[in-house]
Structure formats: C-alpha cells, structure tokens
Amino acid sequence: MTLAVTNPRTVPAELRRAGRSIGVLGPALIVVLMPAAIGILVREEYALSGSLEFFGLMLRNFVPLLFPVLVTVVYLPRLSDEFANGFTGSVRTRTTLRTYLGSRIATAALLSFLTFTAMIVVCWLVAFVIGPLVGMNEFENVLPAGAAPDALLDPVSRATFTQLYADPPVLYGVVYAVWVGLNAALVAVFGTLSLILISNRFVALAVPTVAFLVVGFALQVLGLAPFTPTFATFPFGLAQQPLWTPFVPFMALAIVCAGLWVYVERRNFETSGLD
Template sequence: MLGHQLKAEFKRVATWRQFTIWMLLILVIPTIQFLLIKDNYVFYRHLDLFLRLNSNFIPLLFPIIMVLVNTIHFVGEQKNYFIQYTRIRIPLSTYLFSKLLTNAVLSFSIAFLITFIPFVFSMYIEPYLGIVKLYPTEGNPIPYTTFEQLLFLGTLPYGIIYSLWVGLNGMMYATIALLALMILEKSFIALSIPFMYYLLANFITQALGFDKFSPSNTIFPFSISQQPLWTVFVPFTILCIAVIILGLYLKENMNKRYE
C-alpha cells in the first residue's frame, strides 16, 4: 500500500507549475548569481567561481527554498480537509509517511542539483567558454574552505560529496517544516520554524564567536576559513534530533490531530 501511495504522491506533484518552480530554483537563481559576480570578483581558481555561486541568495534563504520545493503544498490539503477524507481509504500513518518520504526525496534532489549543476558548470563548462578571467595568485594566499579537504579524492568526488551534503541538509529542513505542519494548526508558524531556527542559530553562534558551528557556515562554508570536517556535523546532529522528536510526537498524536 505504501508503494502505491508513493506513486500517487509523486504523480500529484509532477505538475508543470511545480516543474517551473524547480527549474527556477535549479537554473535561474544560479544564473542570476553568475551574472552578478562574473565581473565583480577576483578568481584564482575555477573552484573559487563555484564557491561564489553558492553564496548570497542560497545560503541566506536556504530553509525557505527547501519549503518551496514541495512542503508548502501540504497547507492546501489541510485547509480543504483533504486528509480527513483520505484516511477513510488508507491508514493515516501510511498517508502521512508517504508525504514525508516524497518531500524528503524531492527536497534532497533539488538541494543536490542546486549545488551540483553550478559545480559542473564552474569546473567543466566555464573553462571552455572562458567567460570568467582567472588571475595569478602572485603570492596572495588562497582562502581554502571547509570540504576542500576532500579534493585529494579528485575534483568530481569533491563536488559529488559536497552536493550530497547540501542535499541532506536541505532534506532535513524540509522534513522539519512538514512535520511541524502536520503537528501544528497554524501553518505560517509551522513553515517559519526552520527559517527562524536558521536565523537565530546563525546569530547566536556568531555572537558567541562560534561561527564554525553556525548552520549557514557548515552548509555553505565559503565566508569562513577552513575548519575540521567534524564541525559540520554539530548543527546537523541538532537537525536530526529535531526530526526524531517531531516524528515521535506526530506518531503519538496524529489521530488526535486529524480526528
């Protein structure tokens, strides 16, 4: 039954409107970012271009972007009492779990592509186009960033692993948002929780001098010097704990919530 429901969920989200949103996130935002930075920064490596493409818009709005991928559509089902009618046909737990799984797959995929496509462009396409000028270092130190430790594996493995990391974090923020929607009656508050945590955690860690543990710097570590890889798992562990707690709470109270 779960497999059938998953197929129905993926079919439901596969609309032209949704594809347009995904293409906007995957292609249009990085393109705008590229046009803004290509003549305004000094690049010593093509990797510097990739790092710069993942600054500004995406790190600032990351939780909101993840909510827009799919989570926000659950609000309409709640307002239309669609869930109460659906539970007559299938178990409520199966329905909600299929929603969570679909949301996780989509948010992970979009977050991965948001990162990996600019990586491929920066490292393998732009060098042939020659749009961006690279400057010799001339003794200037190159600001190495976290995850560049993985470059010993090769350029492509670095890009894949880092994109997977962004995908996992995107999936966690989208999952927290959807779980909050399933638990709370106030949709706006539920959708705001991931973004408010993101902003507050960034502010608190920076105010206390622990920038290396801020959510933005551990997902997009391009405005901070290279840190040990273990530091990125500290805020990620917090996200995992939040998902577990919300998931257990929903499991115990979902029948009461949608009675």
C-alpha cells in the same frame, strides 16, 4: 481547491503528481538554475583566482540566507493546501495516517534532496566544465586576505569540504552536492512536521526559516559560527573546519525531527495541523 490523490500510500505516486505540478516544478527549476545564472552575471565584478572560487561565488550570494525559504517553497505550500482542505479526513478510510504522513514526509525529503543536489551539480558544471570550455573562466592570480602565498595552489586550505578537492575535482563536487541535498531533505522534513503540528499555515511554513535565523544568531553570538546550520551547509567565507563539524548541527536537527515524529505518534496523529 480540492486535491484528488489516487493513491495516498505510495511515495512514487505523489512524486509523479508533484512532478506534473507547475506549483512544484516551477520553484524547483528556479532553485536549480538561479544560483548559477546569478554567478555568471556577477563574476566579472570579483577578482577570482580559479574555478573553485567561482563555484563558491555562485553559492555564497543569496543561497545561504534564503536556504530554508528555498526549501520551503518547493513542495510545502502544496502540502499545506492538502492539509488545509481536509484531505487527511478522507485518507483515514483508505489507509492509516501514519502511512499517509510518512509518504508525504518522504516525498518532501526526496524532492528537496533532488532539487538541491541538482542545484549544486549545475553550479559545479558551470564552474569546472562549461566555463573553461566556453572561455568564461578568466581568473586573476589574487590571494584571499591573510592567505599564505601558496594558497592559490592549495585549494584544500580554503573552505570546509575542500579537503576532498582533487584534480579533477569530481569527488569534491559529488560529496558536496549530496551533502547540500541531505541538508535540504532534513529541512523539508522539519517543515513538514511543523505543518503537521501547527494549525496556522503561515506560521508553520515560516518555522524553518525563523529557526535557522534564531539558532544561527545565537551560535554566532556565542562564538560558535562553524556550528550554525547555514555555515554547516554553505561554508564559503568561513575558515576551513574539520569534516566532522558540519555534522553536529545536522545531527541536532535530525534528533529534533525524530523527537517531533515520536510526539506526533504518541498523540495518535491528533494534532492541530491535521484538524
């Protein structure tokens, strides 16, 4: 398959191309809508105490485990095809590889940010707006195991980021949506750098998922579960942590990505993934 790109320099041009591609738009729509849809289908199987727990239910089923996989499938397979078909060679006659790769990294980050921010917004709207309007939210006065008697009236005692919960809970919804979007963007950057560095496309696409699983397992064995990438992004099911806690794994991955980009630049963009 030959991929034609009219302007390899600009992020908006690539965003428009990706937005017209069923290979990008289809997975993105599935990611945006599926958590809310599954949450609606299974909500009656759980004893939920309020909209906040309903919101958490939608995001603690398959999403945390498959988060890096979901980020990967939105845009990186398309980018992998572009690299594999030798497009980087033709780009050299029109622009620098630094500009071209920078635009692709930025596109991957923006698409992932928009997709996963939208996913959280949809879940929030279902839990806090649509559910009450259509009579979907019928909750029981049940307490989580080990919770204090006033826990039902104190949602800030539940998961990380619910410290921002208020009535109406718009601040919590906005901040958490942006947070998940930023994490998705960073994972997409990491995945793109893996494609740049590794010639085997299947291995490169699997790197973010394998890294999440290995790091998460190691940190849990060490008793550092709050610092795992998964719980930092989706803290449901874990005792509330200080707001600075999720930023530790986020900054660690950001440093790794920055280091990989410096390495690529010092290699003058002569890497296995671009050969």
